[in-house]
Amino acid sequence: MGKSMRMRAQAVGVGVLLMALALDVFAASQVKSVRLWRAPDNTRLVFDLSGPVQHSLFTLAAPNRLVIDVNGAQLATRLDQLSLSNTPITGVRSAQRTPNDLRVVIDLSAPVTPKSFSLAPNQQYGDRLVIDLYDQGADTAPSLPPTTIADNPAVPVSPTQPAPKLTPPPPPGSKRDIVVAIDAGHGGEDPGALGPKGQHEKNVTLAIAKELQRQISQEKGFRGELVRSGDYFIPLRKRTEIARKKGADLFVSIHADAAPSRSAFGASVFALSDRGATSETARWLADNENRSDLIGGVGSVSLDDKDRMLAGVLLDLSMTASLSSSLNVGQKVLSNVGRVTPLHKRRVEQAGFMVLKSPDIPSILVETGFISNHNESQKLASASHQQALARAITGGVKQFFQQSPPPGTYIAWLRDQGKIAAGPREHIVSSGESLALIAQRYQVGLTALRSANSLKNDTVKVGQVLQIPATALAAQP
Structure with a gap:
């Protein structure tokens, strides 16, 4: 092969390589937007993506930071418009380490426990990367694979979201609410x-x-x-x-x-x-x-x-x-x-x-x-x-x-004192219930229950509305 032909082959090879790199850059997913929410004891960041990505994260101290490396992504939005009030986040910055590798650094006012997962597209959103930042001391159960809301398949969730601060019920014996x-x-x-x-x-x-x-x-x-x-x-x-x-x-x-x-x-x-x-x-x-x-x-x-x-x-x-x-x-x-x-x-x-x-x-x-x-x-x-x-x-x-006030409540006490009228009671029959079971539950006699509902026998149907008489439990016939 002559020198000129070798040079042309090398040029073609370089051109193919540059084209491949250009196509690779073009194929990188876009971070289209970033959304943030504050819950009682955690902060959630959602990165909306144009396609799937790989990611990793680690924390740094002195000062506290969370570093998120997103492989196969480019930033196509601004990060300085996020509302950070009432969160441990003091700032969010980014750098494109390579044409396909994005690094996001979250500056923190206090240490957090991070958890992350990716979500596939659904009816409402495209690919997403979710970062949960749990406050120190929050209930962070072991991570589980992302799940889907049973009665709304369009909405994926994290199963590890902690509950808000809870108020325990009052001690037994008091006339509670x-x-x-x-x-x-x-x-x-x-x-x-x-x-x-x-x-x-x-x-x-x-x-x-x-x-x-x-x-x-x-x-x-x-x-x-x-x-x-x-x-x-x-x-x-x-x-x-x-x-x-x-x-x-x-x-x-x-x-x-x-x-x-x-x-x-x-x-x-x-x-x-x-x-x-x-x-x-x-x-x-x-x-x-x-x-x-x-x-x-x-x-x-x-x-x-x-x-x-x-x-x-x-x-x-x-x-x-x-x-x-x-x-x-x-x-x-x-x-x-x-x-x-x-x-x-x-x-x-x-x-x-x-x-x-x-x-x-x-x-x-x-x-x-x-x-x-x-x-x-x-x-x-x-x-x-x-x-x-x-x-x-x-x-x-x-x-x-x-x-039907729960025992031990103020409303039950009022009823027992005769200060509120119990009024007519109704019961909607559900699957597996019998007339005898319903009579026992409301402490009324079977005869009284039949009479109040003009029943000729003890047969009841699911969905049937029964009137419950205000009668003390009588001897069963």
């Missing part, structure tokens, strides 16, 4: 449904939840507790754990519905489905960590020292009672809500939503309306309508607990 845990749906990087004018469900639900907490706490003998108090995300199963640790007697999750058809309208109330209850009972029995938890609210029962059969019976009884109460309070809330806004369905619906799966806490999910509907989205954003919805939910909750 009835505790209502109020869960504002979505939050943080999960906006929920979007309204026609860009309203975020997470903001609407938080506003209604705060108003509901205010109104419930104004009622003597009741206390409202927020599951989340700001714009941050809490994994679904963690929400029920927070309610349990707060000693909740009732769990109310607030949402705003959406549908492809903008004409869909109306509020709904959901309780757990029978199928969801069965699968959750099985999960608790299979999970050793859950078995060491308590069930039964104030009169809690530990499953840790029970054999599998007894634990299964206790769980089944607890879940059945919880579901029955959920349907009962749900119907009262639905009736009250129907006085202030149109209803989508006139009976309590049942579904396997994750936040409804407590075996020991009656739980309902209130869809306050369709945020995808133009008229309802405007109402849901209105403070006056939010107050009206909160009053309706509060009214339903009060009616339920005045009829």
Whole structure:
């Protein structure tokens, strides 16, 4: 080969190499934006990416810093516009170490425990890199693979998000308040449904939840507790754990519905489905960590020292009672809500939503309306309508607990003293219940129960509404 031909071959080789490098640079993922949220004891950073990346991180001291190396990425956004108030982050800076390798340095005012994971695209977002910075002393459980919200597959979550600071229930023997845990749906990087004018469900639900907490706490003998108090995300199963640790007697999750058809309208109330209850009972029995938890609210029962059969019976009884109460309070809330806004369905619906799966806490999910509907989205954003919805939910909750107050509560004491009328009681039959079991639960005689409902025999159907007479337990016929 002549000298000129060798030179041309070398030039071609260099050209191919340069082209390959250019293509490699072109193929690098873009960091399109960075989002930040503060939770009670952690800070979450989400890097929105145009494609998948590899990453690693390490911490440095004196001064405290977190270094994140993102391989296969280029920065295509600004980092100096993040709101860092009330976080341990004092600054965020970056450098492109190579055309394909990005380094992000987070300056910290205090040491943190970092955890990170990548998320694949879903219906709302593309690829993401999530960095959780836990404050020192926060409950940072061992990392688990990222999971997906069971009743909203579009929204991935971290299972290790810690709970807000918890207030333990008062000691037994006191006339304690009835505790209502109020869960504002979505939050943080999960906006929920979007309204026609860009309203975020997470903001609407938080506003209604705060108003509901205010109104419930104004009622003597009741206390409202927020599951989340700001714009941050809490994994679904963690929400029920927070309610349990707060000693909740009732769990109310607030949402705003959406549908492809903008004409869909109306509020709904959901309780757990029978199928969801069965699968959750099985999960608790299979999970050793859950078995060491308590069930039964104030009169809690530990499953840790029970054999599998007894634990299964206790769980089944607890879940059945919880579901029955959920349907009962749900119907009262639905009736009250129907006085202030149109209803989508006139009976309590049942579904396997994750936040409804407590075996020991009656739980309902209130869809306050369709945020995808133009008229309802405007109402849901209105403070006056939010107050009206909160009053309706509060009214339903009060009616339920005045009829069936938990033992040891101030409301139970008032009823026992004859200072409040128990009023007519209703029971919605759930799967697995018999008339005899219902009579025993409410301490009424079978004959009185049959008579109050004009029953010719002891056959009852799922969903049937029974009137519970105010009669002391009589001798069984």
